[in-house]
Amino acid sequence: MLLTLAWRNLWRNKRRSAIIIASVAVGVIALTLSDALSLGMMHQMLNNRIGAHVGHIQIHAPGFRANPSLTALLTDPDAIQTELASIPAIRQSSKRIVQFGLLSSSRSSAGVNIVGIEPERERRVSHIARSVVEGHYPDSSKGDILISRHLARKLEVELGDKVVAMASARDGTVGSEVFRVCGLFATLDAEFDKFHVYASLPTVGSMLGLTKEASQIVAIVDEVDSVGAYREAIQSQLGGVLDVASYRDLLPMLVFQLDSYEQLIWIFYLIVGLAMFFGIVNTMLMAVFERMHEFGVLMSLGMARSRMFALILLEAILLGLIGTLTGELLSWLVSIPWERYGLDLSVFSEALGSLGVGNKIYPFIAASTYLNSLIMVPAFAVLGALYPALKAIRLRPVEALRYV
Amino acid sequence: MEIIRTVDVERTYEDKGVPVHAVNGVNLIVEQGEFSVLAGASGSGKTTLLNVIGALDVPTRGEVFLHGEALSQKAGNELSAIRLTKIGFVFQAYNLIPVLSALENVSFPMVLQGVAASERRERAMAILDELDLAGLAHKRPGAMSGGQQQRVAVARAIVTNPALVLADEPTANLDSVTGHKLLDMMLRLNEEKKITFVFASHDEKVIARAKRLVTMRDGQIINDELRDGVFT
Numbered sequence: 143m144l145l146t147l148a149w150r151n152l153w154r155n156k157r158r159s160a161i162i163i164a165s166v167a168v169g170v171i172a173l174t175l176s177d178a179l180s181l182g183m184m185h186q187m188l189n190n191r192i193g194a195h196v197g198h199i200q201i202h203a204p205g206f207r208a209n210p211s212l213t214a215l216l217t218d219p220d221a222i223q224t225e226l227a228s229i230p231a232i233r234q235s236s237k238r239i240v241q242f243g244l245l246s247s248s249r250s251s252a253g254v255n256i257v258g259i260e261p262e263r264e265r266r267v268s269h270i271a272r273s274v275v276e277g278h279y280p281d282s283s284k285g286d287i288l289i290s291r292h293l294a295r296k297l298e299v300e301l302g303d304k305v306v307a308m309a310s311a312r313d314g315t316v317g318s319e320v321f322r323v324c325g326l327f328a329t330l331d332a333e334f335d336k337f338h339v340y341a342s343l344p345t346v347g348s349m350l351g352l353t354k355e356a357s358q359i360v361a362i363v364d365e366v367d368s369v370g371a372y373r374e375a376i377q378s379q380l381g382g383v384l385d386v387a388s389y390r391d392l393l394p395m396l397v398f399q400l401d402s403y404e405q406l407i408w409i410f411y412l413i414v415g416l417a418m419f420f421g422i423v424n425t426m427l428m429a430v431f432e433r434m435h436e437f438g439v440l441m442s443l444g445m446a447r448s449r450m451f452a453l454i455l456l457e458a459i460l461l462g463l464i465g466t467l468t469g470e471l472l473s474w475l476v477s478i479p480w481e482r483y484g485l486d487l488s489v490f491s492e493a494l495g496s497l498g499v500g501n502k503i504y505p506f507i508a509a510s511t512y513l514n515s516l517i518m519v520p521a522f523a524v525l526g527a528l529y530p531a532l533k534a535i536r537l538r539p540v541e542a543l544r545y546v
Numbered sequence: 547m548e549i550i551r552t553v554d555v556e557r558t559y560e561d562k563g564v565p566v567h568a569v570n571g572v573n574l575i576v577e578q579g580e581f582s583v584l585a586g587a588s589g590s591g592k593t594t595l596l597n598v599i600g601a602l603d604v605p606t607r608g609e610v611f612l613h614g615e616a617l618s619q620k621a622g623n624e625l626s627a628i629r630l631t632k633i634g635f636v637f638q639a640y641n642l643i644p645v646l647s648a649l650e651n652v653s654f655p656m657v658l659q660g661v662a663a664s665e666r667r668e669r670a671m672a673i674l675d676e677l678d679l680a681g682l683a684h685k686r687p688g689a690m691s692g693g694q695q696q697r698v699a700v701a702r703a704i705v706t707n708p709a710l711v712l713a714d715e716p717t718a719n720l721d722s723v724t725g726h727k728l729l730d731m732m733l734r735l736n737e738e739k740k741i742t743f744v745f746a747s748h749d750e751k752v753i754a755r756a757k758r759l760v761t762m763r764d765g766q767i768i769n770d771e772l773r774d775g776v777f778t
C-alpha cells in the first residue's frame with residue numbers, strides 16, 4: 143500500500159516527475175556510454191596487443207624478461223611444447239627467437255626486434271599473418287622477412303628488396319643474414335610496427351648460432367578470464383623453474399590502466415550523482431511542500447513519522463529507479479549497433495593509432511556498469527530526499543494541516 | 547464512561563510578539579456516547595480546542611486525559627498510535643487522499659494498523675455498504691461530490707472503531723440538503739453504534755442536533771447545556 147501510494151503520488155505532477163526522470167536518464171546515459179566507450183577502447187588496446195604479439199601466456203627462461211638476450215634461453219623448447227600440448231586448456235603454442243638487432247637497406251638502417259617464428263604455428267597464436275597488407279607471410283626455412291609498412295618507408299625498401307639483419311650471436315660474434323622483403327604488415331599499433339620484423343625460426347636461429355633453443359613460447363588459452371589460474375597450473379606442470387607469465391604480467395601498464403579506470407569511474411558516478419542529487423532535492427522539496435497539508439492529514443490518521451519518512455524516500459527511490467532504467471534501456475539500444483558495427487572514429491585516427499586502438503572502437507556496456515548505476519543513482523536520490531523528508535516529519539500535525 | 551477530560555487547558559499563540567489566548571483555561575469532560583457540539587463565533591477557539599483534544603496539537607498549559615491517560619506523557623509515536631486507534635477526524639475540507647479510491651481511503655487506517663488485506667477490504671466494504679456508499683468504492687475523491695467525499699471521510703474516521711470522532715466544521719462546505727444528510731448519518735451512527743462525536747461548528751443545522759451544546763467565547767467555555775431528548 144505504501145508502494146502503491148508512493149507510485150501514484152509520482153504521477154500527480156506528471157511534468158515535474160517526467161523532467162526529473164529525464165534528467166536522471168540523461169545522466170545515466172552519459173555515464174553508461176562514456177563508460178562503454180572507455181572500456182571498449184581499453185579492452186581493444188589490450189586485445190590488440192595480445193593479438194599482435196603478446197598472446198595469453200608466455201614462457202621464458204628465468205631472467206629473459208629482465209634482460210632479453212641470448213643469455214637466457216629455453217634450452218629444450220620442443221619438450222615444453224609437448225608438455226603444453228597435454229594441457230587441455232591450452233589451445234595452441236608456438237616458439238619464437240627474439241633478439242634485438244639492426245636491419246639495414248642500401249639507404250638506411252633501423253634498430254629492430256628480430257623475431258624468428260614457426261610460421262604455421264604462429265598463425266594460431268597471433269594475428270600477424272592476418273596483418274599482412276602487401277606481399278606474403280614468410281615461409282619456413284627460406285630467407286623471407288616480413289617487415290611493417292612503416293619500417294619499409296623508413297628503410298626506403300619495397301617488396302622483393304634485399305635487407306641485411308645483424309645481431310650479436312650466442313658466441314659473442316656478430317651474426318648476419320641477407321633477407322628478401324616478402325611482405326609488409328600493419329597492425330593497429332604504429333609503435334609496435336616500427337620495431338618488429340619476422341623471419342622463420344630456423345633462419346634466425348642459424349644466424350645467431352642457435353641449434354634448437356628458443357627465447358620464448360607463446361600460448362593461447364580457452365578462457366581468457368581464467369588466465370591467472372592457467373598460468374599457475376602451467377607453472378607447476380613445467381616444474382616451477384621456468385618463468386611463466388600471463389598477459390597481465392606482460393602488459394602491466396595496460397592492465398594497470400584498466401584496473402585503475404575501474405576505480406576512477408566512481409568519480410564519474412559521484413559527479414553525475416551530485417548533479418542528480420541537487421535536482422532531486424529541488425524536486426522533492428517542491429513535492430513535499432506542495433503536499434504538506436496532506437502529510438498533516440496522514441499524521442492525523444495516525445501515520446507514524448517513520449512511515450511518512452519512508453513514503454517520501456520511497457517516492458525518491460522510484461524516481462531514481464525509473465530514470466536509471468530508462469537511461470539504461472536507451473543506452474542499451476544505442477549500444478547495439480555500436481557493439482556490432484563499431485564506432486568509426488577515423489577523424490581521430492592518428493591519435494588512436496598511436497594508442498594502438500584502431501579507427502573503429504567497439505564500445506561495450508559491462509554488466510557491472512548497469513548494476514553500478516542501478517545502485518548508485520537511487521542511493522543519490524534517497525540522499526536528495528532526506529532533507530525534504532526531514533522537513534515534513536518535523537512539523538506537528540496541526541502545523542502541517544495549516545498549509546493549503 | 548469518561549473518554550476525554552481537559553484540565554485548565556490553555557493554548558497560546560504568538561502573533562508578532564503579542565500572545566493570543568486561543569484556548570484559555572478549558573475544563574471539559576466528554577463521556578462515551580455523546581453527540582456534542584462546540585459552538586461559538588469564528589475565532590472563539592473551537593478548532594484549537596478540538597486539535598488539542600485530538601492530539602494534533604499540544605496545549606501550552608494544562609493537561610488532556612484520554613481514557614484517564616495524560617497525553618503530555620506520551621512520545622510522538624505513541625500519540626500517532628492514539629490517533630490511529632482511538633480517534634477519528636472529519637475535517638471541513640474532507641481531506642481524503644486524492645490518489646486513493648474511496649475503498650482505499652477507508653482501508654488506509656487499517657493499513658497503518660497492519661490489518662490483513664482481505665480483512666481490510668471486507669471491513670471497508672461493509673462500512674461503505676452501511677453508509678450507502680458502495681457505489682463510490684472505486685472512485686477517487688476527484689470524481690465525487692463534496693457530500694460524497696465527506697461521507698467517505700466519515701467512513702474512514704469510524705472504520706477503526708475509535709473511542710471518539712472529532713469533526714471540525716464538517717458541513718461548512720456542503721449545501722444545506724447535503725449537510726442534513728451527513729448529520730443524519732452521523733446521528734444514526736451515534737445512536738445505533740454508540741459512536742461518540744464531538745463537533746466544532748457554528749452551523750445552525752449542527753447546533754440544532756446537538757445533544758450537548760458547549761458554547762465558547764474568547765477561548766473559554768461560557769455555556770454547557772445538555773439537550774438530551776430533543777430528538778426522541
Ligand SMILES: Nc1ncnc2c1ncn2[C@@H]1O[C@H](COP(=O)(O)OP(=O)(O)O)[C@@H](O)[C@H]1O
Nearest residue numbers: 559561566568587588589590591592593594595
Ligand atoms: N496558528 C495560529 N497562529 C496564531 N493565531 C492563531 C493560530 N491559529 C488560531 N489562531 C488564533 O486563535 C484564535 C482561535 O482560533 P480558532 O481555534 O481557529 O477558532 P475557531 O475555530 O473557533 O474559529 C483566533 O483568534 C485565531 O486567530
Ligand SMILES: [Mg+2]
Nearest residue numbers: 592593594746
Ligand atoms: Mg475553526
